[in-house]
Amino acid sequence: MKKREGDRLPLRIHWGGSHFVRQSPGQERTGGLTGGEFVGYQALYRKYRPQTFEDVKGQDVIIRTLRNQIRTGRIGHAYLFCGSRGTGKTTVAKIFAKAINCENLQDGDPCLTCRSCRAIADGASMNVIEMDAASRNSVDDFRQIIDEIAYPPADGRYKVYIIDEVHMLSGAAFNAFLKTLEEPPAYAVFILATTDPQKLPDTILSRCQRYDFHRISSDVIEKRLQEVLTQEQIEAEEKAVRYIARKAEGGMRDALSIMDQCVSFYTGGRLTYEQVLDVLGTAPRTQYAVMLSQTLQFDCSGLLTTFDSLLMSGRDTRQIIGDFTWYLRDLLLFKASGGTAESLNLTDEDAEELLKAGKNVSEDRLMYLIAVLSEVAGDLRNASNPRITAEVGLIRLCRPETSGADPLAASARLDEVAQQTAGLSERLNRVEEAIRDGRMIAAPGAGQDGEKASGKAGDADRREVPKLVAPELFSRIQGQWKNTLQAMKDPGTGSIMANLAEPWYNSSDQETLYVAFDDDWVKAYRDNQKVKEEFQDILEAKYGVRPEVRFVSKCEMQQRTDSVRVQDAAKIEGIDFPIEEED
Ligand SMILES: [Zn+2]
Structure with missing residues (x-):
């Protein structure tokens, strides 16, 4: 028997491969191999999980390399399987573990029927140790493994340690692991799987054979889904299947899970594209x-x-x-x-x-x-x-101003803003000085900065109301709301104010510009003195006034009888409030 195995399978046999009692062919096959034998419902991705290298789709190069290693008996001690979720890392790790312990290897593939294959498939084998580093990452968890490594397999040739999400191990655990990796026992094989190889220490990386699992093309996934549908005798629109295949973004497991979800929602009839959109919560x-x-x-x-x-x-x-x-x-x-x-x-x-x-x-x-x-x-x-x-x-x-995707334009705009801001503070200093000196008694009217006052807004009004914000100025501010706010240094804040807030007119307090936000938003700005001041600076530069600014919620403004939105103020006050169109 030893000789025969040696012929077929030139593995380095370090530990009694002849201990096995081979079961005669035709003896019962138990679960986990193919579908059809299960009484209860089994998720599609489990049911159709590849059991041999032959069945693995979309990772051809990796499969060829691993099979060759097994055929020629060149088994390494440490393998690193990298790749995004659902691309087959742990599936391949398990097939590999089966193959190197299989008593009746079939051209590099496990036979699935020998005692070792079946024990591994049932999760009963002592030779395959799986560990999820995401949940057990401490050095103590790891020490258990390391201590146990000292004992050769009681049965079979290799002890295979599959460590999933290995990048989650703690630093101390990595150090402990490194010692084992430096001098592993001949029968130990480590398969490390990770979605994030950059997080592994170089000392570990350099001791592993690295295999990068690619995302599986949607063509390959689609084909596989069609096979599964046929086997399950489920009818589906081609468009529906194609959509699922794309939605899985290269992960076969995700594809099968999505399909499972869709199928269980719509039992019976033919699975349609619309149903898939519906199940996935995708808009057309x-x-x-x-x-x-x-x-x-x-x-x-x-x-x-x-x-x-x-x-x-x-x-x-x-x-x-x-x-x-x-x-x-x-x-x-x-x-x-x-x-x-x-x-x-x-x-x-x-x-x-x-x-x-x-x-x-x-x-x-x-x-x-x-x-x-x-x-x-x-x-x-x-x-x-x-x-x-x-x-x-x-x-x-x-x-629009950021639409050019042109970094030069963007930085030019930043410079412009910076200049504006510098100009503003200079100007602010002058104004403050003037106020201190008593030179400025009445507020500067609109239009002093060179802009023409809006058409009909009565000149008389402006002179008669020596308030900081004249009513027609409200209308100008409202009319140029979005343009004005583009000058905010932080474009996010500018956008939020421009789109989710509006100026309100308060007849009993015309020295204050109320900025009413949607209720969700006001919390973020109510007490933000910096934003208020910046906004005041902008108003001053553009309109020559510096009103008090208050950030309030639309809700609270609506409850005040003396306050209205600027555009409604015209109607109520009977004042001519033309709202300018934005440029
Ligand atoms: Zn086998």
Whole structure:
């Protein structure tokens, strides 16, 4: 028997391979191998988890290399499997563990029927030790493993340690591990799996054979999904399957889990594209086309309204931002490829839609939008209020002055702002001096900074009201609201004020400009003296006045009988309040 194994399997046999009692062929096969034998429901990704190298899809180079090593008996001591989730790292690790212990190797693949294969499949083997470093990362957890390594396998050839999410180990655990890696017992094989190899110490990295698991192409995933559907006797629209394959972003496990979800929601009939969108909480692409067109028209409030309606229909903030980004990415690839982009795997319908959407937008602009959205997606990961973070991001998309994606233009604009600010403080000093000296008794009227006062707003009013803010000035401030706020140093704050706040008129306090925010927002600004002062500076530079500024909520303003929105003030006060159009 020893001889026969040696012939077939030239592994270095360090430990009694002949101890095995081979079971005769045809003896019972138990669970975990293929579908059909399970009574209870089993998740698709478990049921269709590859059991041999042959079954693993989309990692051809890695599989070929590992199989060759097994065929030729050149087994290393430490393997590092890197790659994003669901790309097959632990699946391959387990097949590898089975193969190197298999008594009846089939061309580098485990036989699945020998005692060792079955024990490993059942999780009953003492030779395969799995550890999840994400939950057990202390040096004590690790010491257990290390202590145990001293004992050779009682059965089989190799002891295989599969350590998942190995980058989560503590520093002390890494140190302890390093000692073992420097002089591993001949029978020990470590397979380290990680999504984040950069976090591993170099000393560990340099002792491992590294294998990078790639994201699996959506074609490969789609094919696999079709196979599974056929086996499960489930009918599905091609578009539905294609969408799931893309949505999985290169992870086979995710693809199967998504499909599981969709199938369990819609038992019976044929699985449709709409059902898949529904289960995944994805909005139809047309919604993203609308968002893009609103973005391109700098229609900020429209964009926020669409976003709001998607939220109201039960979609998740992160998902909306993510899906919008994917939509723009598709569009960019589509344009860049001159409208072919086979890799996009689009349906004719989608392609037609992208062709239409692509006409109005440049590649540069798309890249800029994607860059902003990617940042937003990053911010969303730690956001305590994801909705607000997303809204600020969407407002940024709508800012025309940053649309060039041209760093020179952006820095030129910064310089301009810096100059303005310098000019402002100089000017402020002069004004303060003048006030101290008593030279300035009445407030400077509007228009002193060279701008013409708006058409009909009575000159008489201005002279008769020696208040800091003359009524018609309110209307000018309102009319130039967004332009004015573009001068804010922090574009985010400027955008929020421009889009989520409005000036209010208070008949009993005309020396104060009330800025009423949406209720969610006022908390962030109510006591922000710095922003208030900056805003005052801007008002002064632009209009020659420096009113008190108060940040309040729309709600509280609405409750005050003496306060109205500036545009409503005209009607109530009977004053001619022409609201200027923004330039
Ligand atoms: Zn076997």
